[in-house]
Amino acid sequence: MMNPGLTIAAPVVSSVAARICAGIGVLSLVAGAILSPASVWPYLLLLSYAMIGLGLGAAAFIALQYIVGSGWSAAFRRVPEAMIAAMPLGFVGLWIVFLAHPSTYPWYGVSHDAAPGVAWFKHAWLSWPFFLVRAAVYMVIWEAFAFAMIRHSRRQDATGDVSHTKSNIHLSAGFLAAFGITSFLASVDWIMSLKPDWYSTMFGWYNFAGMFESALAVIILMTIWLERRGQFRGVINEAHLYDLGKLLFAFSTFWMYLWFSQYMLIWYSNIPEETVYFTARLRGWWLPLSIASILLNWIVPFVALMSQPVKRNAGALAKVAIVVLVGRWLDLYVMIFPSQTPGGPVFGVWEAGMTIGTIAAFLIVVFAALNRAPLVPMGDPYIRESLHHH
Numbered sequence: 001m002m003n004p005g006l007t008i009a010a011p012v013v014s015s016v017a018a019r020i021c022a023g024i025g026v027l028s029l030v031a032g033a034i035l036s037p038a039s040v041w042p043y044l045l046l047l048s049y050a051m052i053g054l055g056l057g058a059a060a061f062i063a064l065q066y067i068v069g070s071g072w073s074a075a076f077r078r079v080p081e082a083m084i085a086a087m088p089l090g091f092v093g094l095w096i097v098f099l100a101h102p103s104t105y106p107w108y109g110v111s112h113d114a115a116p117g118v119a120w121f122k123h124a125w126l127s128w129p130f131f132l133v134r135a136a137v138y139m140v141i142w143e144a145f146a147f148a149m150i151r152h153s154r155r156q157d158a159t160g161d162v163s164h165t166k167s168n169i170h171l172s173a174g175f176l177a178a179f180g181i182t183s184f185l186a187s188v189d190w191i192m193s194l195k196p197d198w199y200s201t202m203f204g205w206y207n208f209a210g211m212f213e214s215a216l217a218v219i220i221l222m223t224i225w226l227e228r229r230g231q232f233r234g235v236i237n238e239a240h241l242y243d244l245g246k247l248l249f250a251f252s253t254f255w256m257y258l259w260f261s262q263y264m265l266i267w268y269s270n271i272p273e274e275t276v277y278f279t280a281r282l283r284g285w286w287l288p289l290s291i292a293s294i295l296l297n298w299i300v301p302f303v304a305l306m307s308q309p310v311k312r313n314a315g316a317l318a319k320v321a322i323v324v325l326v327g328r329w330l331d332l333y334v335m336i337f338p339s340q341t342p343g344g345p346v347f348g349v350w351e352a353g354m355t356i357g358t359i360a361a362f363l364i365v366v367f368a369a370l371n372r373a374p375l376v377p378m379g380d381p382y383i384r385e386s387l388h389h390h
Contacts, residue, residue: 018360025357032350033100041101042194042340043351046332047358048093049190050214053207053328054362055087057215059146060179063172066149066165071382072243072389075235078375079222081153083215084146085369086362091139094190098132106339107196126193134189138182145175153377160379183208191332194339198277202262209255213297214328216248217321222366224314231375238312239389245311245320248301252324256298280338285345289334296327 032040058080065073102108107126124130149168156164184204192203200206223244226232266274281290300323310316337345377383 015364018364021360022357022364024353025355025361028350028353028357032354036346036348036350037101039337039341039346039348040350040354041097041104042336043354044093045097045104045190046329046336047354048090048097050090050329050332051086051358051362052090052094053211054215054218055084055090055146056142056179056183057211057213058083058219059142059149059175060212061215061219062149063145063175063179066169066172067176071385072240074380074382074386075376075389076219076223076226076232076240077153077377077380078370078373079219079226080215081150081373082366082369083218083222084150085365087139087142087146089361089365094135098135102128104340105193105196107193122196126196131189134185138186141178141182145171145178149175153380154373156379157374157377158379162381164379165381183211191335194336195277197273200262200266200274200277202258202265206255206258206262209251209258210297210328210331213248213251213255214325216244216251217324217328220244220248220321221318221325224318226375227314235376235387237389240386241314241317242308242311243389245305245317248317248321248324249305249311252298252301252305256294256302259294259298280342281334286334286338289330289345293327293330293334296323297331300324300327 029040029044032043061073061080062077064070065077097104105126108128149171152164152168152171155161184207187204187207191207192199220241223232223236223240227236263278266278280286301320304310304316304320310320333345380386
């Protein structure tokens with residue numbers, strides 16, 4: 001059994017390398033904003049939204065475990081807790097886009113006179129001051145709930161008081177109610193409004209499925225990595241991996257269900273105002289990217305994770321998780337870029353540098369968060385059940 005007070009001490013070389021990569025990301029953003037603003041600003045939106053999604057999906061995972069009284073995940077709960085630390089980085093990136101390049105959104109600065117016939121509610125909703133206020137409100141709500149849940153979890157390490165678990169159950173109920181509304185609205189505000197003449201009532205749920213699926217993939221990768229390093233040795237077993245694999249299988253299928261439902265209803269109704277979204281993504285170079293998104297987000301995990309041995313095999317499960325993360329990136333790319341670069345996909349040196357920097361920044365803040373508390377919450381009342389999960 002591992003030392004319950006053990007934390008993660010990242011190797012110095014890796015820490016230095018991560019900081020260098022993060023610096024490359026910042027330099028790529030600055031250079032790209034000057035030399036290729038048409039693609040770099042939307043790409044910063046993509047990376048920021050993806051990072052927020054990882055933290056928010058991890059918070060939703062924790063809240064769901066508390067609400068249903070699940071004990072199996074208690075042993076590795078510090079992993080999703082640490083992922084929440086990435087949300088502020090995503091917020092910073094998002095606000096840079098909002099303040100430095102608001103014209104990323106085509107409706108920015110459009111007046112009532114300039115757009116006759118548009119419903120008054122849409123104009124009121126897409127007013128820039130109200131847009132920024134809503135963004136701030138979403139972020140405050142998410143951070144407040146996440147901070148409170150993590151605080152109770154860490155205080156329980158010292159006291160072992162079950163009241164902290166009860167408090168987190170109540171907080172989780174409030175968070176999930178707020179999350180269901182605010183995450184839906186945030187996806188509409190930040191992503192769907194890039195194409196303001198198009199709408200879908202399923203768009204928010206579709207984004208939730210992708211967000212949660214990608215968060216599960218990162219939880220799997222980090223849990224496996226920590227187990228192989230020895231920090232989770234004797235704590236995590238095949239049963240934990242099997243259950244995580246089942247969740248990844250389920251939410252990849254849920255993602256596909258929502259993708260197909262949204263597409264099928266729009267295709268069947270054949271209303272020009274609705275079909276314009278998909279026709280842009282099923283032409284030219286966007287078509288193979290759309291097909292690849294389905295392949296990576298659903299077909300590969302569905303086929304691979306149907307097998308019980310794959311879900312129990314750490315190496316195989318990690319490979320599927322990596323595929324899902326690439327699929328999430330591609331899904332967001334196909335959501336965002338056809339309205340920004342209608343001539344075709346654009347991916348150059350600046351985008352590559354920003355991607356490397358974002359991954360490095362994510363790892364820096366997450367491992368720093370892991371070091372702030374014991375890696376295994378030994379004061380949790382469900383920890384014995386989790387350690388003996390089978």
